[in-house]
Amino acid sequence: MKNLLLFSISVAVLISCKTEKKSEQNIIHSNTHDEISASDEGYATNVYFGDTHLHTELSMDAGAFGNRIGLDEAYKFAKGDAVTSSSGLTAKLSRPLDFLVVADHSDGMGIFQALFNKDEWIMKYPQGKKWSKLIEEGKGGEAAIDLIKNFSQGTMEMNPIDPTLMRSVWDMTVDAAEKYNEPGKFTAFIGYEWTSLIAGNNLHRVVIYRDNEAKTRGHIPYTNTQSSDPEDLWTNLEQYEKNTNGQVLAIPHNGNLSNGIMFMETAVDGRDFDKTYVDRRIQWEPLYEITQIKGDGEAHPFLSPNDEFADFENWAFGNLDLSVAKTNDMLKGEYAREALKTGLKLKVKLGTNPYKFGFIGSTDSHTTLATADQDNFFGKASNVEPSKERWHHPFITSEKASIMTWQTVASGYAAVWAKENTRASIWDAMKRKETYGTTGSRMQIRFFGGWDYTNEDLKGDWVKTGYTKGVPMGGDIKNGLNKKPSFLINALMDPEYGSLDRVQVVKGWMDADGSVHEKVFDVAWSGDRKKNKNGKVPSVGNSVNLKDASWDNSIGATELSKVWIDPEFDPTLEAFYYVRVIEIPTPRWTLYDKIRYGAELSKEVPLTMTQRGYTSPIWYSPN
Amino acid sequence: MKKIIQEPLLHFILIGAVFFLLYSYTGHNSENKDAIIIDTQDLEEIISKFEMQWSRTPTEDELISIVTAKIEDEVFYKEALKMKLDSNDEIIKRRLSQKMKSLTKDISTAIQPSEEELKEFFNENLEKYPTDATYSFYQMFFSPDKRKEWKKEATQLLSTLNKTSLKEALTMGDPIALPQHFNKTTEFHISRQMGSEFTAQLKDLKTQQWLGPIDSGFGTHLVFIETMETKKTASFESVKEKVTSDYLYQKQNQVKASILKEFQKKYSITFAIDNPKFSEAFVSKMKTKIIED
Known part of the structure; x- marks a missing residue:
């Protein structure tokens, strides 16, 4: 007892010791009073931008890649404060985010810390010794890749879910979210990533809770070590809701690294989908992460040969560890648009559409820094933070293929239409799919579907009209006999990004013979361009000055609005419609590296990119 | 004191x-350096570690063989210490340094600031806690999509506007999916919708008249500010949570650094680098960075 007393006195003295003032690096944009600005309207009045998929040093691979900053920095950065990155650079967002989900990998939570500290239990394993040695020698990246490969193949010697480590890391995660959640101003969700891999094929899901610490603290994250089968994850989510009366959802990502198994027509154990499977899938997974650093997942040119914009930052090389190279037959089970089409078939066959999901984008950054901005890209992991040489650093290499850092995409924010910035309001909007994904631009997109929108509805309080006469993105329209569906669309540019090239409606439908089809309609565009004989609007051009990374917004439009009526509607067929907004070309992060650091990029490296937004679909069903 | x-x-x-x-x-x-004692607590610890790894209780034989191995380790460990084999061993060095670091970390997280300390911190960092300026204003938009010389047209219109009623004036701009009226809105919320370029220009404007043109990423605007409240320092109570969080973040880092510094003072650090491969400039930079920082 005496010892303890002495101990506490010493601590008290220690912490009051004065130290020289450090130069104050933090420029804090403080907006500290609560401003709950809920609208009186019965609908979502504000769009909130956030990242649902961020890793900190607590993720085993992030730590091994050299990430040395954690939860405090993650939230401070997202809220707009300046922080020091793992490589010692000052990092700050040009504009704060509205919400954040820190989604560290549940498998290996705390493992990196054990390796770094050479904990006895982990040093017993040859792999533990090997990785720890690599980390010690400063080859953490190599350790991380080897760790990911072994994890992907299920060949890790140690148990990657150490209960005491997990408990303490989960406590930290929950505590930090509670600490930084600021209703009305900034939402910090409690969540994690379930890192399912089947022989290297990516089936990852981010799990997001609507609830606070009282409900979530006791529910330790589910891991791939327990099961790689999404159905078992759903059972875990089910148990959570049953035990706590809470609410939770899961968002899959990177179908492009699944080698065809993200959107199949059979379960992972090979059995055909049944009613139970399809019901459960759409119950737990209302959204899909359509774009992120590891590639854009909307469409692929092999699947959509008539879509001249389908070839966009795709990663069609192989699975996550590149142990098996990609073949064309895999693509069908990997891309969002194709999955929406498969969903229509399954709906007719089983009564429920398991792939009736909406869209969000997110970063999947492993640097603790949630940035998708081209001029402020901190890379996929801490070993490729801004530098002259990072562009040609291999990201993943195997005998089958390799992916270089220049191929990583500064992409992914989630846009959510909600009434106020709170966990409840934003989570509910995710659940009802009133969301869209962007590649980083904060463009504002509205999309309504109904039966009798007219051009008059674009005037006055058109948002209210949108909600009164139809449904917003993520909704359903039905019973179209003797009518044609009309859509009220508005896209407003991000004042700090490029202006708008065009707004498109992507339609998918199933014919009476059971075959599925798609078509992309240009519905609004800038300037006075005329559609060519194939019905396509010609290219807007590229105004980017490669010497100074400036561009000219005058070739695009500030805002594009349209009431669009489907000219090819057949009321007897299942269909979906979503909006794709494309900006004029602006500089890609690689161009900023070239100008700022003098990076000597090879010819194949693209220097410009068109920012995009993908809205959740609106579905039509004859019954 | x-x-x-x-x-x-x-x-x-x-x-x-x-x-x-x-x-x-x-x-x-x-007391006795050569005594090796295995007590109940040791056994329980062995069992719980075993259970963690294997998800079952060890059998009696397993338990005995783990204890045998533990005693063997203990004997060799003690002998090794006597032979000073621990000195200059890379792994032991690293491990002990880790232990010290983690102790420092534990100490730094035990900080519980008093109200007084928080207030002092708040007063020293007032510039970090402003209440945002708020504005009530109307904006009228001139679209580069719809006009050839949007900025010129905005300027021309401005001269006639202050004789026109507010309601009528507002019909003269172009529609855009942004609010025409902002009511007591903070700079933060204005920037979220209008962009930072627009917001930065508001603070220099007078109230109760149409002014501009003001550029944003969208195009050009004329604005009529009804009322504005300039940036002020927040009251301590309203930002106490953020102050606490900033205080802890700063203090924890400081405590970690100051403990290291105290220890470091006991050692003289010399750089004996004579290979010309490392320039003098580099060596002196390194010295400054490591010793004086």
């Missing part, structure tokens, strides 16, 4: 005392 608290030597002594106490508290300060 305050003076004593600021004395670095005292810190060092206290840090030493803390670690010494911790060490004795964990019970390793056995």
Whole structure:
């Protein structure tokens, strides 16, 4: 007892010791009073931008890649404060985010810390010794890749879910979210990533809770070590809701690294989908992460040969560890648009559409820094933070293929239409799919579907009209006999990004013979361009000055609005419609590296990119 | 008292005392250096570690063989210490340094600031806690999509506007999916919708008249500010949570750094680098960075 007393006195003295003032690096944009600005309207009045998929040093691979900053920095950065990155650079967002989900990998939570500290239990394993040695020698990246490969193949010697480590890391995660959640101003969700891999094929899901610490603290994250089968994850989510009366959802990502198994027509154990499977899938997974650093997942040119914009930052090389190279037959089970089409078939066959999901984008950054901005890209992991040489650093290499850092995409924010910035309001909007994904631009997109929108509805309080006469993105329209569906669309540019090239409606439908089809309609565009004989609007051009990374917004439009009526509607067929907004070309992060650091990029490296937004679909069903 | 608290030597002594106490508290300060004692607690610890790894209880035989191995380790360990084999061993060095670091971390997270300390911190960092300026204003938009010379047209219109009623004036701009009226909105919320370029220009404008043109990423605007409240310092109570969080973040880092500094003072650090491969400039930069920082 005496010892303890002495101990506490010493601590008290220690912490009051004065130290020289450090130069104050933090420029804090403080907006500290609560401003709950809920609208009186019965609908979502504000769009909130956030990242649902961020890793900190607590993720085993992030730590091994050299990430040395954690939860405090993650939230401070997202809220707009300046922080020091793992490589010692000052990092700050040009504009704060509205919400954040820190989604560290549940498998290996705390493992990196054990390796770094050479904990006895982990040093017993040859792999533990090997990785720890690599980390010690400063080859953490190599350790991380080897760790990911072994994890992907299920060949890790140690148990990657150490209960005491997990408990303490989960406590930290929950505590930090509670600490930084600021209703009305900034939402910090409690969540994690379930890192399912089947022989290297990516089936990852981010799990997001609507609830606070009282409900979530006791529910330790589910891991791939327990099961790689999404159905078992759903059972875990089910148990959570049953035990706590809470609410939770899961968002899959990177179908492009699944080698065809993200959107199949059979379960992972090979059995055909049944009613139970399809019901459960759409119950737990209302959204899909359509774009992120590891590639854009909307469409692929092999699947959509008539879509001249389908070839966009795709990663069609192989699975996550590149142990098996990609073949064309895999693509069908990997891309969002194709999955929406498969969903229509399954709906007719089983009564429920398991792939009736909406869209969000997110970063999947492993640097603790949630940035998708081209001029402020901190890379996929801490070993490729801004530098002259990072562009040609291999990201993943195997005998089958390799992916270089220049191929990583500064992409992914989630846009959510909600009434106020709170966990409840934003989570509910995710659940009802009133969301869209962007590649980083904060463009504002509205999309309504109904039966009798007219051009008059674009005037006055058109948002209210949108909600009164139809449904917003993520909704359903039905019973179209003797009518044609009309859509009220508005896209407003991000004042700090490029202006708008065009707004498109992507339609998918199933014919009476059971075959599925798609078509992309240009519905609004800038300037006075005329559609060519194939019905396509010609290219807007590229105004980017490669010497100074400036561009000219005058070739695009500030805002594009349209009431669009489907000219090819057949009321007897299942269909979906979503909006794709494309900006004029602006500089890609690689161009900023070239100008700022003098990076000597090879010819194949693209220097410009068109920012995009993908809205959740609106579905039509004859019954 | 305050003076004593600021004395670095005292810190060092206290840090030493803390670690010494911790060490004795964990019970390793056995009277007889050559005694190896296996007690109930040891057995329970072995069992719980085994269960963690294998998800079952060890059998009696397994338990005995683990204890045998543990004693073997203990014997070799003690002999090795006597032979001073621990000195200059990379792994042991790293491990012990890690232990010290984690102790420092534990100490730094035990900080619980008093109200007074928080207020002092708040007063020293007032510039970090402003209440945002708020504005009530109307904006009228001139679209580059719809006009050839949108900025010129905005300027021309401006001269006639102040004679026109507000309601009528507002019909003269172009529609855009942005609010025409902002009511007591903070700079933060204005920037979210209008962009930072637009917001930055508001503070220089007079109220109760149409002014502009003001550019944004969208195009050009004319604005009529009804009322504005300039940036002020927030009250302590309204930002207490953020102050606490900033205080802890800063203090934890400071405590970690100051403990290291105290220890470091005991050692003279010399750089004996004579290979011309490392330039003098580099060596002196390194010295400054490591020693003086």
